[in-house]
Amino acid sequence: MRRRCAPHVLPAPASGCSGIKLSATRSCDSWFFFFFPPPFEVESQEQSGGGGGGPTARVVSAGGCSLFSSTLSRSFVARRDFSLQPFPFAMAGAIIENMSTKKLVIVGVILLLFQAFAFMVGGLIAPSPTTAVHYLATKCVDTVKQRQETKWFMPWGPNQCDKIRTFDEAMAKKIEANNIVFAVHIPLPNKEMSSWFQFMLVILQFDIAFRMHNQIKDGALVTIDVSLAYRDDTISKWTEMAHSFEQRKLSCNFTTTKTSENEGRHYECDLLPFMEVGSVAHKYYLLNIRLPINERKNINVGIGEIKDIRLVSIHQNGGFTKVWFAMKTFLTPSILIIMIWYWRRITLMSRPPVLLEKVILALGISMTFINIPVEWFSIGFNWTWMLLFGDIRQGIFYSMLLSFWIIFCGEHLMGTRLFAAWSLERGQVKMCESGLPTITELVTELGSHLTNNLQDQTERNRLSVYWKQVGPIVFGSFCLFIFDMCERGVQLKNPFYSIWASEVGTELAMAFIIVAGICACLYFLFLCFMVFQVFRNISGKRTSLPAMSKARRLHYEGLIFRFKFLMLVTLTCAAMTVIFFIISQVNGGHWHWGEHTVQVNSAFFTGIYGMWNLYVFAIMFLYAPSHKRYGDEQSSGQCITGDAGANSGEDNQLTTTITHVDGPTEIYKMIGKEAQE
């Protein structure tokens, strides 16, 4: 801010909006200002047609170098005796600008076809993403004799335990609560688990009957002594996998009146998170659950009359996993190839890549990172951390995508800032014609600011300029990462752990999520303001477009098109994501179309996943620097003319685009030449 708004150019308003002249309709409170990085304000001033400082003052505020380059390029362009890059931070002509409408439509149609294909793969080939299987715990009786050794209780099959059907039976047989073991075998008989299921989470639910004299106390805690075992064939011994004492808070309510009439009716209890394993490497799992009673320590007292324990296990479907893997395996090379192609193009240019180009590459890398089908290994190896790893990968991609949007908007704002220079240009042209002294005067005055401004541009090309916008993203994703580590990270050690089970954990988790939510809101505010600003600039610029020189007009048209195109595509993608998300949430999971069943949830996953891949693909392809040589200045959307432009060669053209680093000297040279003339 300090750099941009030279104090002598425009007087700083008292509120601290230094050097920024806001139009009368907008209030100038500091909060509002906070959201606007300087370039916009300068812009807005230019659009308002200036008022304050007269032409000279405005020139300075707009950035002297731009003025110069544009003014001078107009006079020198015909000669083609030197090249000039007036927009060091803006992208060189991207493919999208130089592509004919026809080709663009073809590309669009191809992408749409792929998109439709992605949806269809999920909707028609894949089964639903997950399955929930219910289990009712079998009540086994642990006779005292067998207590010594760790014994596993099987609910069915050979070697099954002594079962009781109801607790009335236990009452009659005088069996104590401490001798009751709830046994659940996952999966159901005649089935076996498979590593294609990827993960398994189990939810616990109590069936508690209402009794007038034995009601659930407020805030009752259940202490569960649970152990998990596995084996890979039906005859071998069970191997213990985990053992833990867990506490869960019962939140049950009784919907009808608590009268003796309604005794025996069940409470409605919330689902309790119970277990989560990140890989399903074994065929059979066995859960043994005990609810030990200790009256002295007040353990499991006042939890009502438990009738049954129900479990629901959720696992990914093998079919979905296969389709998903196939998709990943197919997408990885496509994105990788386009990424390499894109980066080669960038490096072919003589100038170092600008921020936006780097960000696009980073987006490609994060997409590839998500795409790489490392999950294939989970079929052979028992990698429980796969879930966590998947979360991290997704998190990285999301934050990269969000950062990309901000930076894209920002860079296009700065690009359009140059428009200000152009609007001055009209005023300056006359001066040029009227006589050199004016320009020399201008030059001398500008000289002092020139270095400053160029340095400014170099800095704007850095990520640090966007700390305000990228900060919330990083912070928000960091919060979510910590939360995820607290939940899934700990679950690597103890699959029964749940952050939501304890009071402190719940608060901590909520805190993380709320902070992440605030960050997301902050981010979207920034983004909305930025987009709003860009659109305001565009609409302002529209009016003055016809009066521009052709090269300049084409340049701005290119910028506008580039921005609007991305805006449109991004909004479409985001809207599609939201719409499909809502459909998949509201819908029961599948639609019937005649004989075909369309799996909406699977279509959502594959379709949206495919869509963002295509999005990244399209961005890298369309926003890569263009090959097309600017044989004629008139035909290009760029106002850069290569000095070797006439003797052609795309590579040549690409290399001649000078960098902003040697910008100043060139400009000084130019000025000198002009002055001599």
Place this chain on the structure above:
Amino acid sequence: MDNRPVRRRRTGVVRHLLLAAAFLACSSQMLVVDANSWWSLALTPIQMPEMYIIGAQPLCSQLSGLSQGQRKLCQLYQDHMKYIGEGAKTGIKECQYQFRQRRWNCSTVDNESVFGRVMQIGSRETAFTYAISAAGVVHAISRACREGELSTCGCSRAARPRDLPRDWLWGGCGDNVHYGYRFSREFVDAREREKNYPRGSPEQTRILMNLQNNEAGRQAVYNLANVACKCHGVSGSCSLKTCWLQLADFRQIGEFLKEKYDSAAAMRSGRKGKLELVDKRFNPPTAGDLIYIDPSPDYCHRNETTGSLGTQGRLCNKTSEGMDGCELMCCGRGYDQFKTYKHERCFCKFHWCCYVMCKRCTSLVDQFVCK
């Protein structure tokens, strides 16, 4: 096992032949057969688990009250029979609970026909009984499924045990309620479907009524099952959500069907042998509604022909204005009053299971019994 459908088709033909023969021979014989019901499974406990491991036939032939189709199903799904019996038992228990204060109190008469001759009348009460027992079977089979007691459970699209692992691996098969529903439809309706009467005949009308009421009962279980969902996407977000059906408490199903009983639609045999409303001003019943074709018999007095037991000797509530009030319950015959001691548990200490320490409190109460 995999050639089951083929076998079934063949037996279908045989069955039709047999039925046609039986029908031609004597229709009065059918009534006798009809008197036996699969409900008897509720009363004759099936305690021969080793029988169905061996896959022995005797079990199914021993069980009384099964129709031919049901017997066939019994042979195929022997392990299910115990739970069908349990389902019928829960249904009857719930029926008795819901009707404890009415003149007809759903009492069972004997082990063969279970409810006696009342069920031969296509009344509201009959409709309720069919519905609740069908609901009981859905409930019990779904529950047994969850307990892992049934070998064919889960993947509910026809029984294809050989293909099962593949199906399971590809798309999982978790919906037990669906399985319970389908099996119950196969089994309970088998009895009605295997009979073949001319259109518009009273027997055909009755079959249509039974089918409708069975379906209403099953749908009650399905419709009252609530959907529970769990979000488990990235960081527990809802991007990945799994939902499943959760069965309602059977008491709730009973209450729901009782409401349906109160709003049951009176039907009669219409044109083309279809049922139509007696009073066309009402809305036609949906698949979830109960229907009846005959008016209820007089339940006040004992009647051998209708099978009514009468209300003599029933307890009633002197102060109540409702159906359990002595005035209505005793049909104006008056009541006897006597005093009894009522023992109650009080000041209890409970554990979640199997441990109660109570004092016994005794109070003297008045009781009223219909004359």
